Amino acid sequence: MAEGQALLDMSINDFFLRCGLTPQDQLDCYTFIERLYPGISWVAASYQGYCSMTIFVGDHVVIQFRPDNYRLNLQIAEAAREVYGAFAPDTKHIATIPKSGLLVYSMNRINGAPFKHFRESCTSKANSTEYRARLCVDFATFLSKGWHHSYSERIPLGIVGCSIIPRLKSLSTDLPMRFQAKARLILRELQQIEALPWVLSHGDIAAGNIIVDPSSGRLRGLVDWAEAERLPFGTCLYGLEEILGHMTTDGFQYHPHVSHLRDIFWAELRKWIPELHQTSVMKAVKLARDLGVLLWHGIAFDDGVIDRVVQEGRDVDEIRRLDAFLDLEEQESVEGVSKI
Known part of the structure; x- marks a missing residue:
């Protein structure tokens, strides 16, 4: 204490x-x-x-x-x-x-506890599959509200929304080599992503900003909306990874039942957003998800400034998150198909 x-x-x-x-x-x-x-x-x-x-x-x-x-x-x-x-x-x-x-x-005050603190202090309960599944369901419900709300269209574009293309160009040349192809892929497919609804996206879905009910695992809300802005739906899906795992001294570690939990999340999101049953829409949302991973973990946060691409040895945790969150095998497969 x-x-x-x-x-x-x-x-x-x-x-x-x-x-x-x-x-x-x-x-x-x-x-x-x-x-x-x-x-x-x-x-x-x-x-x-x-x-x-x-x-x-x-x-x-x-x-x-x-x-x-x-x-x-x-x-x-x-x-x-x-x-x-x-x-x-x-x-x-x-x-x-x-x-x-x-x-x-x-x-x-949004009553509850930051998921980060509860996960650290009540390890067995917070790590139960039932607890995480309930949180995945509520997170999907939360995200779906943005898709269905036109209010967001009245919000001017923010720092990230106005600079997606130049940021992707920097990421495609300055990230460690193993991530560059993913950035180039997103840049080529950006038109699909931008065709999605542009929604108000929370700017920092970290475990410390996710407020949960400690007794049930229900999502109570998100705090710290200071960096929220209007972006294509799906760019804040990087936040799901913080629910499915956590950073350790050896890298980002996922829950033992991560595949099951991920399926629960997507099933709930499809329930609220039937358009996701369309293959083309789901593909665009998953591309937007990878865009969000690149923008939030591929760009460093330096005293509030977000204009530097992360570097090996300097931004260790962000590099570890990129390794964990980006499906490099899938990327290589898509890259190979695109070159045929």
């Missing part, structure tokens, strides 16, 4: 240092909360993001402090709530701390 608190304190302190702020600025944030919610207990969230400090106030309120360069797009936040309902938090900007300039946001 003491070690966990020390790591949490370090994470928060690092946030203020990165922002060029002082311990007094940190105290000002705490004072702000105490004045806004007198007599209500509060605690720092056990999982802190890179770009913000998050505080739980009572049982129902989340307060988040962000510097201006990591401000939330409230149009995106509103769209997430409109499209995904209770799976996304209701977000409002409520104040700006005068001295530090930190923006203060209020959100409703």
Whole structure:
């Protein structure tokens, strides 16, 4: 427990240092909360993001402090709530701390536990096939909401959506050699992907952002929509892999019944999206899935900047995810057919 608190304190302190702020600025944030919610207990969230400090106030309120360069797009936040309902938090900007300039946001708390933490603390339960299957079913339900909602069409393209082609070109030449053919394949087939519905896609489906009910494995929602944007349906399917496995010191390790769990996910997704029974649509969605893997794990995250292709030896975990998530044997087969 003491070690966990020390790591949490370090994470928060690092946030203020990165922002060029002082311990007094940190105290000002705490004072702000105490004045806004007198007599209500509060605690720092056990999982802190890179770009913000998050505080739980009572049982129902989340307060988040962000510097201006990591401000939330409230149009995106509103769209997430409109499209995904209770799976996304209701977000409002409520104040700006005068001295530090930190923006203060209020959100409703999605009750549950981050899947990452629950997986680490309740290993046997979280690893049960029944638990993972329930989460796969709910994740499919969550994704289907984007396909059926036209609200997303009103959202301007974001950083990734405006730069898919140049990013793929960089990936096809700068990734380690074994991944380049996959990037070239996606680039050639991009027209199929772009013909899919463009939906509001969560920008960081990591295990720490997936909130689950610890007792049942049901998906309660996703947090941290700061990097969400409109993209072809399927690009966020990289998030399914985080449900089906986890990173270890030896690489990404899948659940023993991963094939069964994957089948459950696709069966549920087809139930909600009958168009996926069409071979051409399913092919395009699976290409979009690989596009998402390349964009989220083939491009490095450097202090909020996403414009560098990952490198062997420097971005070890991302390379390991690419190795695990991309079916290289299938890629070679498709490449061979395309050259005939």
